[in-house]
Amino acid sequence: MLLACDRDNQAAQAKGQNPPPSSVSDATLPTLTLPSDAGPPPAFDGNRAMQYVKDIVAFGPRPIGSANHRKVEDYIISHLKQDTVEEDTFTADTPEGKFSVRNFIAKFPGTKDGIIAIASHYDTNYPLRNTSFVGANDGGSSSALLLEIANQLRSKQREGYSVWLVWDDAEESIKPDTEVPFASDSLYGIRHLAEKWQADGTLKKIKAFLLADMVGDADLNIDRDLNSTPWLESVIYEGATRLGYQSHFFGRTNQVTDDHIPFKERGVPCADLIDFNYGYNNVFWHTPQDTVDKLSPKSLEIVGAVILETIRILDKMDPLPPK
Numbered sequence: 122m123l124l125a126c127d128r129d130n131q132a133a134q135a136k137g138q139n140p141p142p143s144s145v146s147d148a149t150l151p152t153l154t155l156p157s158d159a160g161p162p163p164a165f166d167g168n169r170a171m172q173y174v175k176d177i178v179a180f181g182p183r184p185i186g187s188a189n190h191r192k193v194e195d196y197i198i199s200h201l202k203q204d205t206v207e208e209d210t211f212t213a214d215t216p217e218g219k220f221s222v223r224n225f226i227a228k229f230p231g232t233k234d235g236i237i238a239i240a241s242h243y244d245t246n247y248p249l250r251n252t253s254f255v256g257a258n259d260g261g262s263s264s265a266l267l268l269e270i271a272n273q274l275r276s277k278q279r280e281g282y283s284v285w286l287v288w289d290d291a292e293e294s295i296k297p298d299t300e301v302p303f304a305s306d307s308l309y310g311i312r313h314l315a316e317k318w319q320a321d322g323t324l325k326k327i328k329a330f331l332l333a334d335m336v337g338d339a340d341l342n343i344d345r346d347l348n349s350t351p352w353l354e355s356v357i358y359e360g361a362t363r364l365g366y367q368s369h370f371f372g373r374t375n376q377v378t379d380d381h382i383p384f385k386e387r388g389v390p391c392a393d394l395i396d397f398n399y400g401y402n403n404v405f406w407h408t409p410q411d412t413v414d415k416l417s418p419k420s421l422e423i424v425g426a427v428i429l430e431t432i433r434i435l436d437k438m439d440p441l442p443p444k
């Protein structure tokens with residue numbers, strides 16, 4: 122993903138990105154009257170999710186086109202044997218040639234008309250393919266998180282919207298951002314999926330698109346993202362507050378270009394759950410320092426439980442705010 126503006130991140134600003142207009146970045150989230158919620162907090166096994174991160178990282182770097190990438194695909198699929206899985210496979214034309222790209226969508230049907238999609242990319246950065254970069258946080262943490270969410274959704278009757286979990290491919294740029302602009306050389310998998318779902322009519326059923334990216338940092342501070350839909354971020358913040366995790370959310374404001382953008386551009390309410398300050402001044406991001414020792418099971422549990430709580434609130438919101 123790319124940071125378009127970040128008042129705190131000198132490294133990002135050094136890349137020539139623009140600071141946000143202060144009037145926008147300082148805007149508060151809308152206040153919503155949300156339905157109350159009973160029952161125990163959602164279950165999410167942070168230790169099991171952490172084991173999935175370790176398994177994914179153990180394959181080594183997993184850029185598109187690599188044998189490791191294929192192994193991670195097989196790994197993800199092997200955990201979804203009991204589920205209904207759609208595959209979206211196509212050939213991406215990139216500055217480094219043609220690559221086979223595959224998105225996987227596990228579908229958990231609900232009783233309400235509409236879909237909540239939750240996405241994570243699973244590839245690692247292509248320009249770093251010949252380094253020891255394994256993307257424990259960047260691609261690993263969120264892909265593992267979705268596997269554990271699948272465990273929690275599986276075999277349970279859903280009283281609410283259908284939930285579709287999306288492991289998307291080729292989020293990372295193929296050429297360094299200094300050579301080819303990020304916007305035209307990234308998000309290959311999710312752009313294809315958004316176009317496909319627009320063409321076949323699926324898109325209009327998607328009530329919310331939640332994206333998880335870099336969610337495992339032991340020092341967890343999920344950004345408020347100015348490219349996300351404010352009312353949906355309000356629901357996430359309420360979910361975090363109900364679980365007592367609000368101090369990990371939205372203390373910092375960013376504007377992030379990430380896998381939610383193709384859905385945002387098509388009018389789908391979107392939220393990017395990302396902690397884009399990974400190590401002091403984001404120093405571990407896109408470096409071989411992005412390893413499992415920087416992550417914690419608790420952070421995975423916090424984000425996983427807040428996503429599940431957010432779904433529980435969305436299930437009871439009728440109607441949802443307009444896009």
Ligand SMILES: [Zn+2]
Pocket residue numbers: 122246259293407
């Ligand atoms: Zn990345």
